[in-house]
Amino acid sequence: MPVEPETEVLLSRTEIAAAIDRLAAEVRRDYLGKCPLLVGILKGSFVFMADLVRRLDFPLEIDFVRLSSYGPGTESSGQVRVVQGLRSPVRGREVLVIEDIVDTGLTDSYFLEYLRKRRPASLRLCSLLDKPARRRFPVKIDYLGFSIPDRFVVGYGLDLDEKYRNLSDVCVLVEG
Ligand code: IMP
Numbered sequence: 001m002p003v004e005p006e007t008e009v010l011l012s013r014t015e016i017a018a019a020i021d022r023l024a025a026e027v028r029r030d031y032l033g034k035c036p037l038l039v040g041i042l043k044g045s046f047v048f049m050a051d052l053v054r055r056l057d058f059p060l061e062i063d064f065v066r067l068s069s070y071g072p073g074t075e076s077s078g079q080v081r082v083v084q085g086l087r088s089p090v091r092g093r094e095v096l097v098i099e100d101i102v103d104t105g106l107t108d109s110y111f112l113e114y115l116r117k118r119r120p121a122s123l124r125l126c127s128l129l130d131k132p133a134r135r136r137f138p139v140k141i142d143y144l145g146f147s148i149p150d151r152f153v154v155g156y157g158l159d160l161d162e163k164y165r166n167l168s169d170v171c172v173l174v175e176g
Contacts, residue, residue: 007171019145024055036094042066044100047157048128063088080110095120101129105137
């Protein structure tokens with residue numbers, strides 16, 4: 001087995017759970033009775049999405065897209081690819097995009113524009129994490145869990161070369 005880098009907890013599962021309670025209350029306040037379409041961006045958002053929707057006690061629908069702006073490693077390739085598109089119609093729907101992390105903003109600025117062209121009734125973004133120091137493309141985050149420093153994070157759905165998604169905490173990699 002190859003040796004993986006060590007990890008250190010940046011945000012514990014307890015802190016994450018408290019943030020998701022808060023986010024769920026905000027989303028509930030804004031979408032109760034509106035049957036929103038929650039669109040998760042795969043793969044990174046799958047854990048966050050699963051925890052968030054189980055705190056939402058009103059009718060809603062779920063879909064997923066797979067977009068890719070990263071090749072192997074930790075740097076963005078600068079291009080967004082739609083690997084798997086939406087199956088649900090968006091026109092006239094209250095659409096809430098669920099993201100794991102907004103980094104340069106490339107992926108979300110692209111995808112929000114892609115959705116906007118399809119004429120939803122409303123369009124908002126909910127992200128667990130934000131790395132504002134890295135922003136190159138402006139993105140409005142309507143519901144945010146945490147703003148974090150410019151470190152590469154893994155766990156709670158986030159990966160490095162497909163590893164670490166299964167960690168329950170958001171962690172940083174320890175160098176060396
Ligand atoms: P952006 O297009 O640069 O904003 O990057 C968005 C995507 O890059 C996220 O949805 C993640 O999949 C990935 N990403 C950005 N930063 C990190 C990180 O620190 N750890 C793991 N994935 C990241």
